[in-house]
Amino acid sequence: MIALDDVTVTYGRGPRAVTAVRNLTLSVPEGQAVGLVGESGSGKSTVLRAVAGLIPHATGEITLAGQRVDRRRSTAQRKMTQMVFQDPYGSLHPNQTVDQILGLPVAIHRLDRGEARIVQALAEVGLGREHRYRYPHQLSGGQRQRVAIARALILEPRILLLDEPTSALDVSVQAEILNLLARLRRDRGLTLLMVSHDLAVIAHLCERIGVMTRGLLVETTTATAMASNQVTHDYTRELLRFNAGFDRSSVVNADLDASAG
Amino acid sequence: MTDTLLAVRNLSVTYPSDDGDVRAVRNVSFILGRERLGIVGESGSGKSTTGRAIMGLVGHPGRIEADELRLGDTDLRGLSERGFRRLRGQRIAMVLQDPKYSLDPVMSVGQQIAETHRRHLRSTKREARRAALEMLEAVHIRDPERVYTMYPHQISGGMGQRVMIAMMLIAGPDILIADEPTSALDVTVQAQVLAILDELVRSRGMGLLLISHNLHLVSSFCDRVLVMYAGQVLETCEAGKLADARHPYTRGLLAALPRLGERRAELPQLQRDPAWMADIA
Numbered sequence: 001m002i003a004l005d006d007v008t009v010t011y012g013r014g015p016r017a018v019t020a021v022r023n024l025t026l027s028v029p030e031g032q033a034v035g036l037v038g039e040s041g042s043g044k045s046t047v048l049r050a051v052a053g054l055i056p057h058a059t060g061e062i063t064l065a066g067q068r069v070d071r072r073r074s075t076a077q078r079k080m081t082q083m084v085f086q087d088p089y090g091s092l093h094p095n096q097t098v099d100q101i102l103g104l105p106v107a108i109h110r111l112d113r114g115e116a117r118i119v120q121a122l123a124e125v126g127l128g129r130e131h132r133y134r135y136p137h138q139l140s141g142g143q144r145q146r147v148a149i150a151r152a153l154i155l156e157p158r159i160l161l162l163d164e165p166t167s168a169l170d171v172s173v174q175a176e177i178l179n180l181l182a183r184l185r186r187d188r189g190l191t192l193l194m195v196s197h198d199l200a201v202i203a204h205l206c207e208r209i210g211v212m213t214r215g216l217l218v219e220t221t222t223a224t225a226m227a228s229n230q231v232t233h234d235y236t237r238e239l240l241r242f243n244a245g246f247d248r249s250s251v252v253n254a255d256l257d258a259s260a261g
Numbered sequence: 262m263t264d265t266l267l268a269v270r271n272l273s274v275t276y277p278s279d280d281g282d283v284r285a286v287r288n289v290s291f292i293l294g295r296e297r298l299g300i301v302g303e304s305g306s307g308k309s310t311t312g313r314a315i316m317g318l319v320g321h322p323g324r325i326e327a328d329e330l331r332l333g334d335t336d337l338r339g340l341s342e343r344g345f346r347r348l349r350g351q352r353i354a355m356v357l358q359d360p361k362y363s364l365d366p367v368m369s370v371g372q373q374i375a376e377t378h379r380r381h382l383r384s385t386k387r388e389a390r391r392a393a394l395e396m397l398e399a400v401h402i403r404d405p406e407r408v409y410t411m412y413p414h415q416i417s418g419g420m421g422q423r424v425m426i427a428m429m430l431i432a433g434p435d436i437l438i439a440d441e442p443t444s445a446l447d448v449t450v451q452a453q454v455l456a457i458l459d460e461l462v463r464s465r466g467m468g469l470l471l472i473s474h475n476l477h478l479v480s481s482f483c484d485r486v487l488v489m490y491a492g493q494v495l496e497t498c499e500a501g502k503l504a505d506a507r508h509p510y511t512r513g514l515l516a517a518l519p520r521l522g523e524r525r526a527e528l529p530q531l532q533r534d535p536a537w538m539a540d541i542a
Binding site: 039040141170171172174175176178179182197199200201203204223224226227228238239240242243244245246247 | 303304447448449450451452455456459474476477478480481482513514517518519520521522523524525526527528529530531
């Protein structure tokens with residue numbers, strides 16, 4: 001469903017060019033969920049943005065549902081891939097009601113039955129009619145993220161791209177959103193590509209996990225292998241160790257200034 | 262516990278609003294010794310407000326009430342802004358979440374640390390500079406001379422947070438309040454910053470109040486944990502035994518966390534019991 005073949009993404013040009021993703025090859029079969037983990041600046045969000053067509057990729061091929069895509073995409077291609085961002089407050093227009101936010105993609109894509117779609121999308125993400133004419137600031141963080149998910153789903157995409165969808169939420173709300181995403185994926189046969197810094201969140205939703213560092217995909221593994229510590233790359237091991245919580249002995253000899261920038 | 266650095270009894274913070282008073286913190290009591298005490302809770306639980314109340318940073322129109330709020334032998338109740346300013350930095354210090362917003366962008370980090378030293382210890386420029394360099398070394402910055410002259414935008418988040426810790430500890434406070442000190446950092450950097458915090462707090466015999474939403478982090482780092490909900494402390498337990506917590510809220514939070522190596526089709530969602538809102542005391 002999603003195939004990236006030797007994709008390189010570069011920001012800027014000339015001597016100041018920064019290569020954010022280097023020679024990345026990755027595929028997500030239809031109906032599967034793949035997660036990307038890595039530190040900030042590892043290029044994981046850049047991969048999502050390239051798949052969504054928000055940024056051009058320099059070299060390599062991106063294929064979605066059998067069609068090779070570029071940054072310029074047809075309306076149908078855009079409809080097929082939708083994205084949910086980390087901070088729902090930043091990604092929802094503050095001066096538009098939920099109704100307007102959900103109505104816009106319907107209008108842009110000239111879909112029929114706009115009214116019915118909005119009602120259905122709200123119901124699907126567990127929001128009631130009373131939320132329809134509210135503004136984002138009148139909703140809680142979890143409800144806002146539900147609106148962002150509804151907006152993505154209203155176009156009936158086949159691919160859902162999730163960029164840290166629960167990082168800005170409390171633990172109890174995170175559980176609700178993760179359950180919602182798991183159910184939607186099952187009901188609609190969605191293909192997911194998700195980015196998070198939280199290994200446990202990724203492992204909860206995704207069968208396969210890619211580990212990125214410094215623009216490189218260094219390892220592709222499974223949630224089960226991660227749990228039983230059967231990983232090959234040093235960086236993955238390090239992630240796993242820190243994920244288990246604070247351990248005095250594990251950081252004594254860490255290379256502290258490696259992160260200086 | 263050896264000795265009490267901070268005693269808090271029945272602390273309440275109230276903000277007036279159009280719909281009556283909002284009680285952000287209700288009857289919170291705890292004692293902080295030379296230990297690492299964690300406060301966990303979700304957003305709006307009052308954990309940060311508790312920290313700010315101790316620092317004297319609850320501004321008008323917020324009201325602080327307490328039966329006891331004592332730092333060593335100093336009564337913090339009704340202390341003037343001037344009085345607080347004397348305490349802050351020297352006896353009690355605070356590290357916030359994002360070093361980007363806590364550091365002065367137009368002053369080199371070394372100067373900022375030295376300034377703290379000069380202000381609190383009335384030292385000369387030379388002494389302050391030497392102390393700042395030593396402090397940078399104490400937070401494991403490899404080339405203190407170079408970093409001293411750098412500006413906040415030139416350093417990484419992890420280094421920024423270490424600079425903050427250096428600045429907060431240079432005047433030798435008894436207590437450090439760290440409010441989500443590593444939440445803006447990558448996991449690997451997080452562990453390093455925590456290790457430095459741990460090392461300094463131990464070697465100087467300080468008390469640390471770590472405020473965080475991250476249950477894993479608090480339970481693995483701290484000695485004791487207070488669990489806050491709706492402004493109250495619902496439960497206090499030994500950090501290592503958080504898994505055996507008794508309160509349904511704490512248990513609900515722990516259950517709602519996805520765990521590596523345990524694939525559950527559905528995460529149990531927290532059912533909030535209105536009874537948790539009722540006054541405990």
